[in-house]
Amino acid sequence: MQVPLDGLPERVTIYEVGPRDGLQNEKAIIPVADKAEFIVRLADAGLRTIETTSFVHPKWVPQLADAEELIGALPGTDAVRRPVLVPNERGLDRALANGVTDIAIFASATESFARRNLNRTVDESLAMFAPVVERARAEGLWVRVYVSMACGDPWEGDVPIEQVVSVARRVMDLGCSQLSLGDTIGVGTPGQVTALITALAEAGIGPDRLAVHFHDTYGQALANTLAALRAGVTVVDASAGGIGGCPYAESSTGNLATEDLVWMLHGLGIETGVDLEKLAATSRWMAGRLGRPSPSRVVQALSP
């Protein structure tokens, strides 16, 4: 039943992260042909932005060691944007050499996570990103930046909103086009999300330049998404079938499942362009490849 709600957008762009953020955080290593099929099927289900892989060093993320091979295996398309994560200048070189037109960089709102994930202070990581964004822009690339730990940090606990805004302001000043607010550990709740988006707008980063990236670790992802939509955000990250694992339990989940998001959006009469049945069938197929059931509630509920 489709019943709109006042104050929400008519259309939402889903930024699909399953092939990169999802597969990167699964134990199983999927063959390149299956990854290519996954991406082709996601596009066939109507997803128009699909983060494809990462040019991080294979030592850190063996799951995505086949980045060049995967890009080579994908059919040419103008209809689908296929951003690739780029951690540094070496990654950018690889992206440019492989004809990538959209990239994403991965920043942290906290010192603790910057140290652990990037082995740098926040200042040092921004210094590392500056030439990446500058060169990418000079080459005409579209650049997204993730700001992770935006709602909390496992080592630091609460992350003050002004700290997130400060990092966000600095990365956007480098020249990025879109900022994805990442609640990396899934602890945020709707008031915090609304306050963050409001504070970013006051700092000159309006909701038209934002995306939200919620994890369902505490079950809050869709409620937070609803709050973000009300605050004017129209780009939402999600992972087909909810893939992306979880540090806690087999049945738990990291990323918001694209299907659960689509169910809510379509129920609200919001256009996504996604064919839910095709998408869920793709996620069931990938769950078979990963050897575990999909944590998506909708994928489970729609299963024959």
Added chain:
Amino acid sequence: MQVPLDGLPERVTIYEVGPRDGLQNEKAIIPVADKAEFIVRLADAGLRTIETTSFVHPKWVPQLADAEELIGALPGTDAVRRPVLVPNERGLDRALANGVTDIAIFASATESFARRNLNRTVDESLAMFAPVVERARAEGLWVRVYVSMACGDPWEGDVPIEQVVSVARRVMDLGCSQLSLGDTIGVGTPGQVTALITALAEAGIGPDRLAVHFHDTYGQALANTLAALRAGVTVVDASAGGIGGCPYAESSTGNLATEDLVWMLHGLGIETGVDLEKLAATSRWMAGRLGRPSPSRVVQALSP
């Protein structure tokens, strides 16, 4: 991190349904001593309304065949309300004989579910409830009514809002004090929830007399709860640990997990009186009794 959101209540009453709606829908049959311990621990965790059991015929719900014995095993208390489900006059007799002061009856918004669950038409079921409510009120009991299939029906599909309002109006006219809107199959989305609550208010049933009862089958329960809170509802049904099973998959869930609800409410700075750690510990203990992991995301995330 606590960040309030405009337009939400300062305090929410959680109507805990785990011992009745939860255990009724689990395969395992729990010994009466464990049920009593479950209820005592839920109260110790701060829950102040706990639906305890059902006086339905044991042939239909063998899981709750020990209703009298359970009530006899519970300690006396004035601090906690312990409603019991009562399907008919025979059930009411048993409730009165056992000193029950709060009861709930279970109506359906659709003919299909009334037939399957109550073996009656909607009209016939209302005729059956009328003397139950009348006698209960005459005895000074508090009466809640569930209106199930309020957001969709597995046989009929969409359920028109005016049909839900019509049934709601008729059951409330019998003299019930509270109406719990049940999205029994979990298909509803926030716009539909808002429209339903608005339509009920226009029909004279304000949000102060409503509760909401969401199932997480499609992952929508918390987003729908957020919409209901915005529409003025302050009583929310939930099941500790998300117990209550699911027709689809082991890892899926029926009822909204109380812990997932509490996480959102406390994050929004909304008082519940609940101690989340104690509650999650209780749910982990019950999951052990049921022989399967809790489907609550928060219980999983907080597990040591």
